[in-house]
Amino acid sequence: MKKRTFLKLTGAASAGLLVSPFIGCGNSTESESSEAPKAAPPAEFTPHVQSPLNYGFDALEPGIDAATMELHYGKHHAGYVRKLNAALESDVARRGLPLEAMLATLGTEDTALRNNGGGHFNHELYWRVMQPGGASTPQGPLAQAMEERFGSFEGFKQEFASAGAKRFGSGWAWLIMDAQGQLQITSTPNQDNPLMARCVEQPGSPLLGMDVWEHAYYLNYQNRRGDYIAAFMELVNWDVVGAQFGSHFA
Numbered sequence: 725m726k727k728r729t730f731l732k733l734t735g736a737a738s739a740g741l742l743v744s745p746f747i748g749c750g751n752s753t754e755s756e757s758s759e760a761p762k763a764a765p766p767a768e769f770t771p772h773v774q775s776p777l778n779y780g781f782d783a784l785e786p787g788i789d790a791a792t793m794e795l796h797y798g799k800h801h802a803g804y805v806r807k808l809n810a811a812l813e814s815d816v817a818r819r820g821l822p823l824e825a826m827l828a829t830l831g832t833e834d835t836a837l838r839n840n841g842g843g844h845f846n847h848e849l850y851w852r853v854m855q856p857g858g859a860s861t862p863q864g865p866l867a868q869a870m871e872e873r874f875g876s877f878e879g880f881k882q883e884f885a886s887a888g889a890k891r892f893g894s895g896w897a898w899l900i901m902d903a904q905g906q907l908q909i910t911s912t913p914n915q916d917n918p919l920m921a922r923c924v925e926q927p928g929s930p931l932l933g934m935d936v937w938e939h940a941y942y943l944n945y946q947n948r949r950g951d952y953i954a955a956f957m958e959l960v961n962w963d964v965v966g967a968q969f970g971s972h973f974a
C-alpha cells in the first residue's frame with residue numbers, strides 16, 4: 725500500500741517536472757506577442773532513446789559473447805525503442821509521461837506499449853545490472869534484506885535462477901521490491917514488467933532483471949538456458965542493484 729502510493733507520487737512528480745518547463749516557455753515567449761489560436765497544444769513529445777552502453781560489446785565475454793551483445797543492443801533493443809516511439813506518437817495522454825509512469829498506466833489491452841515500452845525499460849535495466857570483470861557481491865542493507873528474505877545470498881541465487889529457468893517461452897526473471905517493501909522473486913512473460921501493475925501477477929519495483937528470451941543467449945548457448953543463467957549470475961553488478969534498493973529508502 726505504502727509502496728504503491730510512493731510509485732504514484734513519484735510518477736506524478738516526475739511528469740510535472742517534465743511538463744512544467746514547456747509551460748513556462750510557452751507563457752514567456754508567446755502569450756503577449758502571438759495571436760495564435762488558444763487551443764491547448766498537445767503534450768510535448770520527446771522520443772525515447774537508448775542509453776549508451778557503459779562497456780563494449782565484447783566486455784562481458786566469455787559469459788555473454790560480442791555478437792549476441794551487438795545484435796541484442798543494436799537490433800532487438802533498438803527495435804523496441806523505435807516501435808515504442810511510433811506507438812506513443814498518437815497517444816497524446818501517455819506520450820509526455822516518463823517511461824516508468826507510462827508503464828504503470830498500461831492495461832492488458834495496450835499491446836504495443838506493453839511490448840515495446842516494457843522492451844525498452846527492461847533492456848535499459850539489463851545493461852546496467854551487468855558489469856565486465858565478473859560479479860560483485862551484495863553489500864549493506866541489500867545483503868541484509870536478502871539474508872532475511874532468502875536465508876542467504878546462495879539461497880537467493882538458486883531461487884532467482886530457477887525463476888528464469890522455469891519461465892516458459894520468452895520472458896524475464898526479476899528481483900523486485902513489492903508494495904510492502906519486501907524483496908520478491910518473480911517472472912513475467914514477453915516484455916511485461918512488474919511496474920505494469922494491472923498486467924502482472926506480482927507488481928513491484930524492479931531491482932534486477934534477467935532476460936531469458938532466446939535472443940539473449942541462443943548464438944552462444946543454443947538451447948542451454950541454464951548455462952546462460954549461470955553466466956549472467958557471474959556478471960551482476962550488485963552495486964547498481966544495491967543502489968536501486970537504497971533509492972526506496974532515501
Ligand code: MN3
Pocket residue numbers: 796800847935937939940
Ligand atoms: Mn532481450
